[in-house]
Amino acid sequence: MNVRGPLVDVGEVRQVSTRYGERDLAELSVRPDGGAADPVTVTLWGKWTHTAEHAEPGMDLLVTDVERDDYGDREGYTTSGDSYVVLEPDFLVDVTDVRSWVQCPRMYYLNKLSGIPLNYPVVKGTVVHEVFGDLLRGVDLEESIEDRVAEAGLELGLLGREREEVADEVRRNAAAIEGWLSQGRLAASDDSDGGDGGDDAADGAGDADRGGNASLSDWDGGPDESEWRSEYTLISPTFGIKGRADALRRGQPVELKTGKNTNREPRFQDKIQAACYALLLRERGVDADTGTLLYTKNTALDRGEASGDLSPAKEFSVGKGLLDFVVRTRNEIAAAEFDMTVPTGYEADATCEYCFEQDTCMVVSGRLDQESKAGQIGQALPGEEREYFDATYRALEEERRETHAEYRKLWEQTAEERAADDRALIDLSPIAQEPIGDGRWRLTARKESDAVSKLREGDVALASDGDPASGHAELGRIRTLGDEVVVETDEPVELRRLDVYPSELSVSRMHTAVHDFVLKGAPDRKDVLFGRRDPAFSDGQRTYIDNNAAQNDAVNRAVNAEDFALVHGPPGTGKTYTIARIVRALVERGNRVLLSAFTNRAVDNALEALHEQGFTDALRVGTETGVRSDMQDSRLVTRGEPNDRAAKLNSAPVVAATTSSCGSRTMREQEFDVALVDEASQLTEPGTLAAVNLADRFVLVGDHEQLPPVVRAENRLRESLFQRLIEEQPDAGVMLDRQYRMSQRIQAFSSREFYDGKLRPATPAVAGQTLADLGVDTGDLPPALRDAVSFVDPDGAREGNANSVEAERVAEVVEAYVAAGVDPDDIGVIAPFRAQVAEIGRRTDVTVDTVDRFQGSSKEVIVVSFVATGDLSSPIFEDTRRVNVALTRAKKALCLVGDADALASEPFYERMLDWARR
């Protein structure tokens, strides 16, 4: 049995005499059942006392396979020979992090701060891994090399590498893999234990039946002898570890290393990595007892004592002792992250002089004034910068924990619960798994029900055979989401379920952005952002836009900014139009511009506005699926001839990319004069920095009265850099005050409540627009809907997050507009909860969605469903900024559907009601 719960007390480690001799033990007090039960004592014996040294009250502890050990009338347990002790099992540590922690905990920390930079060993390593996967799938070696080198074209080009040179090097690495693979195949067909070095390995020629491609499809945890699987995602709920194994061979982990190792034994950290996967496999009932490391620079297949052991594959057996060590190491990481302690390096016995990271390590500890085994160099940063760094670091780690909580739901919730929570589409019926080139697979399934979820086309999601935690799951991008579901993955899976995948990538990229800003940022930039100096502007006023004074001011402000400028754009005020004008003005002055935004949609819109203004010399950086189809011609294709690809990017005067891709290793190497960031009010401060770091000056465009940054944790990440700066430096901003979207009647409430009454229609035509402009005779509408703003009380009842009576009424309202002659495509419905979106969606064909999906778009007619009835004990739209977005999407008619009594119970909604009923 297992014991799990929060720790109440952690005893000292002490020695006792037993009949086996002197042994260490530590007694811990735990409240089982997640803290619900009375405390019990758990005695940790032997090496598990190491974990006791890292444990502290408040942490969650799991001890598996305990034995009962009551003491007097006190309930007690003790570790057995089979036990594992896991600290904070809900904190998911990545296998690669366990590996770097084993090398040196400080290396783990530095990797987290600075991410993986663009360098040749990393890119080459990726190519070799891809080729390895291809070989396992039976792809011809030369074909694979050519393909994979081309795939890395842009990165190789940016690193100044020639295609042939790289191909040769990859070929040399692949030779070892190939030889070893064919040897494995021979051994397997011989029914011998295979894999070990042998003289009969010379036959390295490609062979069609290698790779087990046909059998890749339905491996179900019971691997048969000859099977190979490449890249396998594993998550362990018990041990709190996740990772992606390079390959599984007959259920045993194989890790590929693009290096040389002439010792007989694998490197310790490599062994640990493979052992992690063995542990994860064991949890799934696979008897993984052997790990294999494949060193691709070990070219000879024989063992010569003089030159060291040159066989590429080194096997080792994975015993309980090694697995225990893996778990203990993982516990050290979980404990350090619990306290958010910064490692010093003294935890490890690594020798700093031999470490590649020594210089970086010393610089970081010097600047942040951290204790470090390697020592410090340089002067510490000013106190406020170190405080900023620490506070943001913590906020990001809190966000990571929230992401892990999201992961946890993958196994804590049943499939049905997840579906009800909109986090998964379940019960899909698999139709096909087809290879589509580039080693990718297209999975197709039928969605039998009309279930909805948070998932959207273009999202990355976890495709699985029905059980994402213990079954087979692969990450993939959703291509189609209708009655048929199409997902593209790197590996084939029987598509029975699709889950929301909480990626940690954004947390990692935000860490890097903060690191680059604080540790590598220009002092001048930091002076203004830390409030030590006001932002400067040069003089000169030109007319860029002659029919809108605020927009013209904004362009001038942006062009003259020596540090930064802020453009505050309420709904429909021509933000995108102004952005395009700013970009052109900057390019005319000889500047190189980064055009960025939080979403792909906004980036594409800005690009479109540039095209409309006659400027087409902008390069769109993004994935094929992320970029809108009509912008594909502007997209940078990363595959191809390295020099050519790099030249394309390096020479572009304008590069357009999301802020998230600004954190990618290729974009981090780019330099710009100005970064212009749209939707800046929806970005966290580190998220904005990812773009801003790449340029000398920046312009942020946003509206802090609309949607705030989307983050899970309740902390400082919720305030955008845009909002902070507009409050600290209002003079650096210009508010666009003329809107081109809504009629006077519709915009009045938003203008008054959110913009001090300063927002006004740009022209009389905008102010006076009505449904009659669409050829609708308003006399054909029911009297209640004839005004441009109307209110309907359906007298429904909220059940959970839905209100079916209200949904019915919303559908009737939509019908009435359609009957009067409004095109259904011109109507949109907004509801606060996805349950209500689904409820309404079942009753109408017009677009129905949540506010978040409507930001940045508009419709002639908008119907808003408020759901709430009775009182307003739980917030309807979370905060009023969301209501602002909902109410400002309509151009000519807006109908609010809700419970008048409930709305009237809160002043803000009461004022809204008064306006709507006027």
Ligand SMILES: Nc1ncnc2c1ncn2[C@@H]1O[C@H](COP(=O)(O)OP(=O)(O)OP(=O)(O)O)[C@@H](O)[C@H]1O
């Ligand atoms: N100075 C201008 N003169 C004429 N039309 C303009 C001007 N500025 C903006 N517009 C028009 O107003 C409309 C809204 O502009 P735009 O799409 O740039 O708004 P936005 O502020 O980006 O909207 P959102 O609030 O959705 O982000 C567009 O049709 C645009 O062409």
